[in-house]
Amino acid sequence: MSKYIFVVGGVMSGVGKGVASASIGKILQARGYKVTAIKIDPYVNVDAGTMNPTEHGEVFVTEDGDETDQDIGNYERFLNQDIYRANYMTTGRIYESVIHKERNLEYNGKCVEVVPHIPEEIIRRIKKAALKSKADITIIEVGGTVGEYQNILFLEAARMMHLKNPLDVQFIMVSYLPIPGTIGEMKTKPTQYAIRTLNSAGIQPDFILCRSAKPLDEKRRQKLSVFGNVLPQDVISAPDVDSIYEVPINFEKENLSQKIIAKLGLKAKPKKDLGDWKKLVRTAKSVKKEVKIAMVGKYFATGAFILADSYISVIESLKHAAWANKVKPVIEWVNSDEYEKNPAKVKELKNYDGIIVPGGFGSRGIEGKIKAIKYARENNIPYFGLCYGMQLATIEFARNVAKLKDANSTEIKPKTKHPVIHIMEEQVEKLAKKQYGNTMRLGSYPCVLAKKSRSFIAYGKKRIDERHRHRYEFNNAYRDRLTKKGLLLAGLSPDKKLVEIVEIPKHKFFVGVQFHPEFRSRPLNPHPLFVEFIKSAKKHAKGGSASSRK
Numbered sequence: 291m292s293k294y295i296f297v298v299g300g301v302m303s304g305v306g307k308g309v310a311s312a313s314i315g316k317i318l319q320a321r322g323y324k325v326t327a328i329k330i331d332p333y334v335n336v337d338a339g340t341m342n343p344t345e346h347g348e349v350f351v352t353e354d355g356d357e358t359d360q361d362i363g364n365y366e367r368f369l370n371q372d373i374y375r376a377n378y379m380t381t382g383r384i385y386e387s388v389i390h391k392e393r394n395l396e397y398n399g400k401c402v403e404v405v406p407h408i409p410e411e412i413i414r415r416i417k418k419a420a421l422k423s424k425a426d427i428t429i430i431e432v433g434g435t436v437g438e439y440q441n442i443l444f445l446e447a448a449r450m451m452h453l454k455n456p457l458d459v460q461f462i463m464v465s466y467l468p469i470p471g472t473i474g475e476m477k478t479k480p481t482q483y484a485i486r487t488l489n490s491a492g493i494q495p496d497f498i499l500c501r502s503a504k505p506l507d508e509k510r511r512q513k514l515s516v517f518g519n520v521l522p523q524d525v526i527s528a529p530d531v532d533s534i535y536e537v538p539i540n541f542e543k544e545n546l547s548q549k550i551i552a553k554l555g556l557k558a559k560p561k562k563d564l565g566d567w568k569k570l571v572r573t574a575k576s577v578k579k580e581v582k583i584a585m586v587g588k589y590f591a592t593g594a595f596i597l598a599d600s601y602i603s604v605i606e607s608l609k610h611a612a613w614a615n616k617v618k619p620v621i622e623w624v625n626s627d628e629y630e631k632n633p634a635k636v637k638e639l640k641n642y643d644g645i646i647v648p649g650g651f652g653s654r655g656i657e658g659k660i661k662a663i664k665y666a667r668e669n670n671i672p673y674f675g676l677c678y679g680m681q682l683a684t685i686e687f688a689r690n691v692a693k694l695k696d697a698n699s700t701e702i703k704p705k706t707k708h709p710v711i712h713i714m715e716e717q718v719e720k721l722a723k724k725q726y727g728n729t730m731r732l733g734s735y736p737c738v739l740a741k742k743s744r745s746f747i748a749y750g751k752k753r754i755d756e757r758h759r760h761r762y763e764f765n766n767a768y769r770d771r772l773t774k775k776g777l778l779l780a781g782l783s784p785d786k787k788l789v790e791i792v793e794i795p796k797h798k799f800f801v802g803v804q805f806h807p808e809f810r811s812r813p814l815n816p817h818p819l820f821v822e823f824i825k826s827a828k829k830h831a832k833g834g835s836a837s838s839r840k
Contacts, residue, residue: 292420300465300484308361312368317547322559326423327365332440347599355733409447588655603808610816626658644827647679672799672826680802743780748822756805764789799826
């Protein structure tokens with residue numbers, strides 16, 4: 291029977307509940323327990339697939355094809371295991387399920403009410419995910435903060451679980467302690483209010499994880515203990531760190547895993563150390579040689595600020611690969627819109643050791659991305675295109691090498707003369723019916739690699755499996771025309787109908803993939819294509835590029 295740990299937020303969102311949840315899972319895993327993690331999003335959206343990435347962050351795709359919150363990616367990276375559809379829920383998904391049951395008379399004619407039936411469905415899903423994972427400990431992260439109205443039903447479900455089995459359910463609050471610049475003092479009052487708000491839902495936290503710019507001092511620890519009704523040793527300091535991968539190590543400095551195990555009434559197991567994890571952190575801190583990578587995209591801006599979460603898995607994959615190559619990644623955001631307004635500006639890409647175009651949708655900024663790809667191809671700068679980045683690389687090659695001047699994607703220009711990228715056959719009817727939610731080609735699919743390809747060298751095997759999220763594909767009617775001009779179809783689906791990877795031979799590194807390799811990269815097991823890309827960028831730097839011209 292699984293034990294359950296609810297991780298909730300106090301004061302404000304975006305302070306690292308997902309990383310904290312993943313880190314708690316990591317330190318418990320290091321103790322020898324089987325751990326899984328669940329994310330609860332309070333949105334009425336059924337999944338994350340229809341959410342704007344500049345508002346919600348990256349859409350993370352699981353092996354079984356669910357479109358989830360980016361924190362599922364954190365769980366996979368920290369726990370080094372796949373997380374599936376059962377481990378993600380939203381308000382919309384819960385209500386959809388309850389209404390479906392009501393329509394099927396599964397409530398035997400009862401009046402179906404928000405309470406208790408919605409919390410009961412939440413509990414059912416939590417226990418189902420724990421059972422499916424065969425977990426000793428299940429961590430449940432509740433999105434947002436405790437003061438948000440839409441979280442009431444999730445907190446009610448947690449309260450009901452604790453009421454029934456108090457020794458099996460634990461609560462951890464992740465709260466922010468601000469240090470106002472004009473005052474210069476760490477303030478505990480917002481967290482005190484957050485604890486009382488949680489108390490009003492019938493829940494008392496077992497631990498407070500205190501997020502702040504600086505470590506927690508003893509005076510603030512005592513204050514939160516007295517006013518939050520938490521033992522001083524259970525008020526945990528969680529200051530900002532250089533890398534999120536330091537967080538589990540910081541938690542263990544306060545012996546958090548042993549404290550959690552004791553409160554859950556679990557038997558202490560011989561402690562497994564975090565040796566490999568600590569080695570990774572030491573590497574990340576010690577590397578000095580830089581590779582400068584341009585991330586060319588459009589999902590960056592949220593008002594006057596940059597939202598790196600739009601491409602969080604790509605960023606983390608670049609870090610994993612860089613550390614494996616004993617270099618430090620310097621990732622800079624390049625807005626493709628700028629290259630459309632000022633084409634000459636594309637020459638700034640000469641200052642980079644590698645160029646990456648990640649996934650995306652729609653026509654905005656596309657011509658700017660194509661200009662960036664052209665510059666990378668012509669100037670022999672390592673290039674890596676992910677999903678849309680592969681499709682746009684195909685368009686650029688068709689236009690400028692195969693001389694198909696009007697080449698385009700039917701997503702961008704439906705009546706283009708040369709639709710080198712077009713909609714997948716099974717997607718036509720879905721779009722015609724405006725069926726957008728969870729209808730793309732999603733999840734893990736196999737791919738067979740060409741033995742002479744760069745991709746084959748990177749993977750070291752002929753058959754691979756990768757995760758997808760797309761509606762459009764390489765148009766097979768153009769295979770011959772493009773391959774005769776030098777484009778290598780380096781990866782195909784087993785039935786040879788879908789082009790999965792394109793490459794340009796004799797280029798330092800020019801690879802475009804239809805799938806999303808970033809979803810499979812782990813800190814202790816970096817993705818082979820990212821490793822090969824960074825290796826090429828490192829060599830490019832030695833040849834006189836950005837990093838060596840300092």
